[in-house]
Amino acid sequence: MRPVCVIGLGLIGGSLLRAARESGRQVWGFTTSSVDAQAATVDGFTVESGVDGALRLARERDAIVAIAVPLPAVDKTLTAVATHAPECVLTDVVSVKAPVEMAVRQTASRARYVGGHPMAGTTASGWAAGSAGLFENASWVLTVEDETDLAAWRDVAQLVLDCGARIVPASAAGHDDAVARISHLPHLLAAVLAAVGADGGNLALALAAGSYSDGTRVAGTRPELVRAMCEGNRGPLLDAVDDALGRLGAARGALASTGSLRATVEAGHQGWQALQDHRDAPRTPGRIDLTGPDVRAELLSLGAGGGRVTGLDGTFAVTA
16 A cells, blocks of 8 residues: 655644554655644654655655645645655645646646545544544545546545545536535535624524524634635636525515515425435445546546445446
């Protein structure tokens, strides 16, 4: 198994470092946070004093380099990768993919890059918030593009599976469109809902119960992290916001004219039911041969249909 070098040791990067070590891999990392570096060292992990040293070690040991920094810090990290580990197998856990794909092509084009995004996390942040079990049974997007090195894709896929996650293949653009609706828009709506509730004063806050707490949970995430992910996915998020505003406008119009919210509430319930049905649907095992001529198209078709890669044994065992 390839060693793993993680740049950034917050919630996701720290959890990846822990999970990779539990799988039996040699691991080390780097972080600009002295607090996270000290905590990881106390927990028995090797934390290099500089990103240059961490990446040189990755080059020497032919490691997978995983970038786990916020989007605004990606360019600087890629510059270091291009200098010290230019031909590494490279992945990331950033919550938008098209901007990272573009940055890799511009700054670290020799790297064998496979974009990644684990759909796991909490509102907490930092090394102390992480755990080796964070990714258990989570969906983890791995990008598939025309230029994707399939051998590198397989290496990163094995790491993801070793961390307990299941792989959803997608293009960078397809990923960004999807997460705008199921991740970034919810963060934005949670922020609005939290602000509207707080504007109701102490009485409203005293009466706040499950629906308000559930709807505003992710508003507890550090604002700079929310801004980075949402602003970094501006185009797809604008489309999702337009969709939401259209539905809110229709709801307001119906409430004002007829007093009925039936269409809005029933459409929402149907959307919720669709999620439950998807999660409860029976899974049909299948296989995709990574050496096949149409493997990229087959992987993208699997992901688009809601399937996940669940194992590697020369071919891909999948559920659709």
